[in-house]
Amino acid sequence: MTRRILVIGGLAAGPSAASKAARTNPNAEVVLFEQGEHVSYGICEIPYYIGGEFPEDALAAYTSQTLKEKKGVDVRILTRVEEIQPARRTIRVRDLNTGSVRDENYDRLVVATGSRPKLLGVPGEDARNVFHMKTLSDGIALKKYLQVEKPRTAVIIGAGYIGMEMADALRSLDIAVTMLHRHSLPLSTLERNIRETVRSELEERGVRFIAHTNTEGLVVGKELKATHVVTNNGTYESDLIILALGVAPCSDIAAAAGIRTGGSGGILTDNRQMTNIDNVFAAGDCCAVKSVIHNRNVYIPLATIASKCGWVAGENAAGGNATFRGAVRSIALRVFDLEVAQVGLSAEEARGAGFDVATETITAWSRVAKMPKNNKVTITTITDRASRRLLGANLLGKDGVVHRANTLAVAIQHRIPIDDMQQWDLAYSPPFTPLWDPILVAANATRKKL
Amino acid sequence: MTRRILVIGGLAAGPSAASKAARTNPNAEVVLFEQGEHVSYGICEIPYYIGGEFPEDALAAYTSQTLKEKKGVDVRILTRVEEIQPARRTIRVRDLNTGSVRDENYDRLVVATGSRPKLLGVPGEDARNVFHMKTLSDGIALKKYLQVEKPRTAVIIGAGYIGMEMADALRSLDIAVTMLHRHSLPLSTLERNIRETVRSELEERGVRFIAHTNTEGLVVGKELKATHVVTNNGTYESDLIILALGVAPCSDIAAAAGIRTGGSGGILTDNRQMTNIDNVFAAGDCCAVKSVIHNRNVYIPLATIASKCGWVAGENAAGGNATFRGAVRSIALRVFDLEVAQVGLSAEEARGAGFDVATETITAWSRVAKMPKNNKVTITTITDRASRRLLGANLLGKDGVVHRANTLAVAIQHRIPIDDMQQWDLAYSPPFTPLWDPILVAANATRKKL
Numbered sequence: 001m002t003r004r005i006l007v008i009g010g011l012a013a014g015p016s017a018a019s020k021a022a023r024t025n026p027n028a029e030v031v032l033f034e035q036g037e038h039v040s041y042g043i044c045e046i047p048y049y050i051g052g053e054f055p056e057d058a059l060a061a062y063t064s065q066t067l068k069e070k071k072g073v074d075v076r077i078l079t080r081v082e083e084i085q086p087a088r089r090t091i092r093v094r095d096l097n098t099g100s101v102r103d104e105n106y107d108r109l110v111v112a113t114g115s116r117p118k119l120l121g122v123p124g125e126d127a128r129n130v131f132h133m134k135t136l137s138d139g140i141a142l143k144k145y146l147q148v149e150k151p152r153t154a155v156i157i158g159a160g161y162i163g164m165e166m167a168d169a170l171r172s173l174d175i176a177v178t179m180l181h182r183h184s185l186p187l188s189t190l191e192r193n194i195r196e197t198v199r200s201e202l203e204e205r206g207v208r209f210i211a212h213t214n215t216e217g218l219v220v221g222k223e224l225k226a227t228h229v230v231t232n233n234g235t236y237e238s239d240l241i242i243l244a245l246g247v248a249p250c251s252d253i254a255a256a257a258g259i260r261t262g263g264s265g266g267i268l269t270d271n272r273q274m275t276n277i278d279n280v281f282a283a284g285d286c287c288a289v290k291s292v293i294h295n296r297n298v299y300i301p302l303a304t305i306a307s308k309c310g311w312v313a314g315e316n317a318a319g320g321n322a323t324f325r326g327a328v329r330s331i332a333l334r335v336f337d338l339e340v341a342q343v344g345l346s347a348e349e350a351r352g353a354g355f356d357v358a359t360e361t362i363t364a365w366s367r368v369a370k371m372p373k374n375n376k377v378t379i380t381t382i383t384d385r386a387s388r389r390l391l392g393a394n395l396l397g398k399d400g401v402v403h404r405a406n407t408l409a410v411a412i413q414h415r416i417p418i419d420d421m422q423q424w425d426l427a428y429s430p431p432f433t434p435l436w437d438p439i440l441v442a443a444n445a446t447r448k449k450l
Numbered sequence: 451m452t453r454r455i456l457v458i459g460g461l462a463a464g465p466s467a468a469s470k471a472a473r474t475n476p477n478a479e480v481v482l483f484e485q486g487e488h489v490s491y492g493i494c495e496i497p498y499y500i501g502g503e504f505p506e507d508a509l510a511a512y513t514s515q516t517l518k519e520k521k522g523v524d525v526r527i528l529t530r531v532e533e534i535q536p537a538r539r540t541i542r543v544r545d546l547n548t549g550s551v552r553d554e555n556y557d558r559l560v561v562a563t564g565s566r567p568k569l570l571g572v573p574g575e576d577a578r579n580v581f582h583m584k585t586l587s588d589g590i591a592l593k594k595y596l597q598v599e600k601p602r603t604a605v606i607i608g609a610g611y612i613g614m615e616m617a618d619a620l621r622s623l624d625i626a627v628t629m630l631h632r633h634s635l636p637l638s639t640l641e642r643n644i645r646e647t648v649r650s651e652l653e654e655r656g657v658r659f660i661a662h663t664n665t666e667g668l669v670v671g672k673e674l675k676a677t678h679v680v681t682n683n684g685t686y687e688s689d690l691i692i693l694a695l696g697v698a699p700c701s702d703i704a705a706a707a708g709i710r711t712g713g714s715g716g717i718l719t720d721n722r723q724m725t726n727i728d729n730v731f732a733a734g735d736c737c738a739v740k741s742v743i744h745n746r747n748v749y750i751p752l753a754t755i756a757s758k759c760g761w762v763a764g765e766n767a768a769g770g771n772a773t774f775r776g777a778v779r780s781i782a783l784r785v786f787d788l789e790v791a792q793v794g795l796s797a798e799e800a801r802g803a804g805f806d807v808a809t810e811t812i813t814a815w816s817r818v819a820k821m822p823k824n825n826k827v828t829i830t831t832i833t834d835r836a837s838r839r840l841l842g843a844n845l846l847g848k849d850g851v852v853h854r855a856n857t858l859a860v861a862i863q864h865r866i867p868i869d870d871m872q873q874w875d876l877a878y879s880p881p882f883t884p885l886w887d888p889i890l891v892a893a894n895a896t897r898k899k900l
Contacts, residue, residue, distance in 0.1 A: 045818060045880050054880065058820040292875070303885055304878045325873045332879035341877055368495060370508040402882040403853030406889075409875055410860050423775045425742070426859055427791055428754045429782035430495050430504065432852040435753055439856075 003028040005317050006091060006104060007073075008081045008253075009112035010034030011043065011135075012303045013284025015067060016310030017110040017317065022072035024318035030073045031104070033093055035080040038136040039064060044303055046139035047162070050146070051169030059136055084109065084257035086277045108279050108317040111254050111267060112310060115247035115285035115301045120157065124218025125243075127226035132243040133162050142242075151175060151239030155229050157215055158244035159186035164198070164335045166242050167207050171336070177206070178236050180213040180229065189346045191380045193361055194394045198335050205336045210234070247301050249286045262288040264299035271323045273313035281317050283309035292326035292413050293345055293391055294353045300329045330409045332402040341405030344392030344412040347382045356385040360446040364438035366399040368430040375399040379408075379442040381418075385450050388417045393442070404439055418447050453478040455767050456541060456554060457523075458531045458703075459562035460484030461493065461585075462753045463734025465517060466760030467560040467767065472522035474768035480523045481554070483543055485530040488586040489514060494753055496589035497612070500596070501619030509586055534559065534707035536727045558729050558767040561704050561717060562760060565697035565735035565751045570607065574668025575693070577676035582693040583612055592692075601625060601689030605679050607665055608694035609636035614648070614785045616692050617657050621786070627656070628686050630663040630679065639796045641830045643811055644844040648785050655786045660684070697751050699736045712738040714749035721773045723763035731767050733759035742776035742863050743795055743841055744803045750779045780859045782852040791855030794842030794862040797832045806835040810896045814888035816849040818880040825849040829858075829892040831868075835900050838867045843892070850882075854889055868897050 005028050007018040014032055022030045032039070040062040048054035064075035076093070082101070083092035090103040117132040119125055129151070131142045145151070154170050156163050159181035170177050179186075179202065185195035186202065186209070202209050210233060218241065219228040229236045249266040251259075260268045260276045266288030273281045284306035288297040305327050315322040332341040350357045360381050367374040377397035384391050393408045395401045411421055421443035428435045436444075455478050457468040464482055472480045482489070490512040498504035514525035526543070532551070533542035540553040567582035569575055579601070581592045595601070604620050606613050609631035620627050629636075629652065635645035636652065636659070652659050660683060668691065669678040679686045699716040701709075710718045710726045716738030723731045734756035738747040755777050765772040782791040800807045810831050817824040827847035834841050843858045845851045861871055871893035878885045886894075 042818070042880070042885070044878065044885075045821075048821065048880050053822060054818075055820055302878070304875060307885060308873055308875075325870065326875075328875035330875050330877040332877035332882055334879065334881045339882065343877070368492070368504075370505055371495075371498065372503060400853060402877055402879060403850060403857070406874075406876045406883075406887070407853070407857045407860055409877070410857055410866075413875060414864055414866060414870070416860075416864060420775065420864070423758055424856075424860055425754060425758075425776075425778035425780050425863060426856045427780040427782035427793070427852055428494065428752070429784065429852060430492070430498050431784045432782055432789065433856075435492070435494075435757060437856070 003107040003318065004105065005030045005108045005110070006106040007032040007110040007112060008091065009114050009284065010036070010039035010075065010077070011041070011114050012306040013310030013313070014110070014112035015040040015062060015073070016307045017112055017283055017314030018073040019071040020311045020314030021318040024315045024320045026072070028318055032067070032073050032075045033079045033081050034075065034077045035096065036135055036137060037077050039067060039075055039077065041136045043134070043136070046133050046136070047165035047169045049139055050143060050166070051172045059139070081253060084253055084280070086257055086280060089279065106279070108281065110313045110317050111259070111275070111280065111282040111286060112284040113250040113253065113286040116250050117243060117247055118245040120215050120243065120245065122215060122217045124220045124226050127218060127220045127224055129225045129239065130218065130241045130243060133166065134247065145240070146173065149239070153238050154178070154240040154242060155180060155236050155238040156242045156244055157229070158246065160188070160244060160246055161331065161333050163244035164333055166244060167202060168334065168336055171205055171207065178208040178210060178238065180210050180215060180231060180236065182212070182214060184211045189349070190342055191347060191359070191394050194340065194378070194380060194396050197396055198338065198340060201335050201338050247285065249299065251286050254282065254286065262297045264288055266299045268297060272316045272321070273309055273324060274316065281313040283313040290326045292328055296353070298327070300327050302329070302331065304330065328409045328412050330405065332405060337398055339397055339401035341395045341402050342392070343405050343409040344390070345382060346392060350382050350384070350391045355391060357391070358383045358385050358446070358449045360442070360449045362438065362442045362445045364441040365434050366397060366438065367432060368434050371430050373399055377401060377404065377438040379438055381442055381446045383418055383446050383450060388419060388450055389415050390418060390421070407439060418443050418450065422447055453557040453768065454555065455480045455558045455560070456556040457482040457560040457562060458541065459564050459734065460486070460489035460525065460527070461491070461564050462756040463760030463763070464560070464562035465490040465512060465523070466757045467562055467733055467764030468523040469521040470761045470764030471768040474765045474770045476522070478768055482517070482523050482525045483529045483531050484525065484527050485546065486585055486587060487527050489517060489525055489527065491586045493584070493586070496583050496586070497615035497619045499589055500593060500616070501622045509589070531703060534703055534730070536707055536730060539729065556729070558731065560763045560767050561709070561730065561732040561736060562734040563700040563703065563736040566700050567693060568695040568698055570665050570693065570695065572665060572667045574670045574676050577668060577670045577674055579675045579689065580668065580691045580693060583616065584697065595690070596623065599689070603688050604628070604690040604692060605630060605686050605688040606692045606694055607679070608696065610638070610694060610696055611781065611783050613694035614783055616694060617652060618784060618786055621655055621657065628658040628660060628688065630660050630665060630681060630686070632662070632664060634661045639799070640792055641797060641809070641844050644790065644828070644830060644846050647846055648788065648790060651785050651788050697735065699749065701736050704732065704736065712747045714738055716749045718747060722766045722771070723759055723774060724766065731763040733763040740776045742778055746803070748777070750777050752779070752781070754780065778859045778862050780855065782855060787848055789847055789851035791845045791852050792842070793855050793859040794840065795832060796842060800832050800834070800841045805841060807841070808833045808835050808896070808899045810892070810899045812888065812892045812895045814891040815884050816847060816888065817882060818884050821880050823849055827851060827854065827888040829888055831892050831896045833868055833896050833900065838869060838900055839865050840868060840871065857889060868893050868900065872897055
């Protein structure tokens with residue numbers, strides 16, 4: 001049976017869904033609509049591109065042309081979908097070059113409209129030296145601004161993951177960075193001990209961290225450039241302003257069509273990525289996802305989850321029967337020389353979800369002590385006393401942090417009791433790992449706390 | 451209740467058992483007997499000590515004195531246990547300084563007599579420039595020989611883990627290395643593709659690899675030094691000979707006392723590390739262990755397993771109730787610039803155990819392509835078609851191999867189906883990991899093979 005499968009959104013979940021749909025049903029006509037000019041690019045690489053570590057020509061995984069040639073997906077860029085009309089199985093699309101509007105019919109639809117950066121909602125936010133890092137175009141525009149206008153000072157508003165990465169990138173360009181944050185410490189979903197270390201690292205690397213600060217407005221001067229950030233906590237002069245306030249799901253056109261959304265604003269789907277509307281699937285940052293930890297819907301806008309859900313949505317839209325097994329929330333980032341990772345819930349989230357939480361922190365060697373490259377790894381565990389299973393972990397150090405976090409993510413995903421983890425048969429090799437891996441040290445210490 | 455707990459053997463399992471026994475029952479008298487002069491040292495660090503990467507003063511984790519002070523264990527070095535007398539609950543020990551013999555009574559006994567290096571069984575093997583790497587004294591003797599006699603050429607007999615590490619160490623000292631091996635390729639329990647790459651790496655780093663070679667004798671010249679290795683495949687002149695033929699369990703005194711051993715010669719225990727003889731526990735390289743993969747007894751002489759089993763034996767000898775959950779067999783090693791790891795069964799072992807085996811090999815990026823330090827990782831999976839679970843994996847590359855092997859070890863240990871692995875929610879961060887981690891690429895490719 002030939003089908004017409006339409007996909008709305010070209011960043012992560014969309015191309016994943018479209019490619020998988022075309023592969024699952026080679027007779028289907030698969031068309032992807034993207035309002036911007038780029039598709040399928042690595043948004044997570046943008047900070048490294050800004051910092052000069054990553055080349056511009058590698059940012060896009062696929063172009064419209066290669067998505068067609070290699071994956072069999074028709075791509076319409078600069079085409080905005082303005083309405084979903086489920087009763088007629090059509091979507092209304094606007095050609096942003098010409099402004100013309102037309103309807104496109106579908107047998108199956110995948111909504112992958114992604115997320116939008118949160119804004120301050122204050123005057124001056126649209127000044128031309130105010131950037132957020134949500135699209136490839138944002139990244140290219142900032143890179144050009146840096147090259148042409150050579151700013152000496154920057155203010156980053158927000159101290160989440162993107163804020164950290166941008167601070168690292170801008171400091172590597174020798175720009176004086178001030179970071180304004182609502183809370184006392186960066187990275188709100190991590191544990192206090194980890195957050196304190198991250199703040200120290202920021203400050204040691206020359207980032208001026210201003211806590212407990214809400215932005216009240218931007219002063220815009222000549223050439224439509226913001227010159228000052230006005231806050232409850234002083235006024236900060238700056239040549240460049242980065243907004244890093246997080247993202248919210250783009251679910252407006254879905255909601256307008258009667259597609260159900262959750263408390264986060266994210267589209268709700270079943271484990272086959274089907275929405276409540278017949279023939280309409282959804283995936284990616286526009287959606288809520290099920291947490292494997294407590295089976296509730298949560299909002300986790302990450303490319304890893306978007307890709308997997310997109311895959312499931314695409315396979316099912318093409319007549320397959322795939323299921324998404326839920327999200328752990330696994331995050332890793334570099335903060336200058338520090339490797340930082342979080343998997344699963346924070347202690348606060350775990351308590352909020354009704355778990356009887358025990359936390360424990362250990363510091364152990366990443367390799368055999370006295371071997372080259374050995375360094376400390378700190379692991380904070382968040383464990384449920386009742387089931388004795390790991391609910392979350394934070395890891396921090398300068399060696400071997402991220403892969404260890406992934407191993408712990410597997411423990412969370414498969415609900416492995418801490419007592420079993422303590423006996424994991426892990427490799428020991430002096431150049432790489434110690435006899436008792438930090439993971440085993442953490443499991444053993446945690447076990448004693450339960 | 452005060453107990454007298456005796457432990458035979460001072461390398462890995464013994465100190466682990468003794469320390470755990472003393473911690474579990476602080477009223478117990480815990481005495482450890484070791485025939486050599488050192489206890490609790492890192493035998494796995496010896497090749498790195500030889501190569502100059504690891505300092506001599508860090509080789510011993512504990513001395514007799516610190517084991518007493520920090521762990522409450524009495525240590526008798528240079529004391530050989532010659533007989534176990536279960537009916538009388540005594541062991542017969544010989545003081546190697548004086549030659550005198552006495553009996554020591556026990557309430558509980560832990561046998562941790564370890565392993566001995568396999569020998570060639572040919573004339574000349576006892577020449578003073580023939581070394582094996584089984585004890586700290588072996589390592590110190592070789593180091594001294596290298597410093598004093600400055601050999602220019604070495605022959606390594608055997609191409610297993612120790613052979614690889616010694617080749618790396620000796621090449622780093624600019625010694626010409628010839629490696630003689632019975633088989634066509636090194637590392638017999640790994641898969642052919644991985645073994646071929648390892649052989650190439652050896653040869654690229656100047657190791658002369660002579661395959662299909664059995665040693666028939668050593669020619670001993672003046673000063674009791676072996677000068678030539680005579681084989682079925684030519685005669686090799688050498689200033690230094692390293693025997694790296696693997697190890698066999700030291701279970702003779704146990705077997706003589708009626709303690710049951712298995713086909714490998716290893717002592718058989720239950721999952722509490724109890725032998726068939728009342729009040730006698732055993733752990734470490736002298737024992738067989740249960741494989742988590744097929745629940746059969748196998749011989750896996752590794753420090754990681756020895757430590758965990760020692761812990762269980764010590765706790766139970768002191769009145770506790772711990773269980774050992776079985777071994778995966780997780781091995782990692784460095785071969786010059788290569789990181790090599792093996793977890794679980796080889797394809798051949800899996801077939802031998804009756805599994806319907808599928809194998810798959812992928813090569814993927816360790817980090818985001820175009821990011822610094824990115825490199826290729828090759829993963830070969832060994833999977834059971836019936837249960838769709840991973841039985842084993844080989845990993846090889848120059849970045850991020852060993853920790854990924856550990857994550858796969860967890861999949862093996864917990865019998866996680868390959869379909870679940872493919873959806874593992876792992877972290878993605880350009881400086882550390884790609885969007886689709888090589889583990890996920892391997893799981894996905896493997897799934898298609900089943």
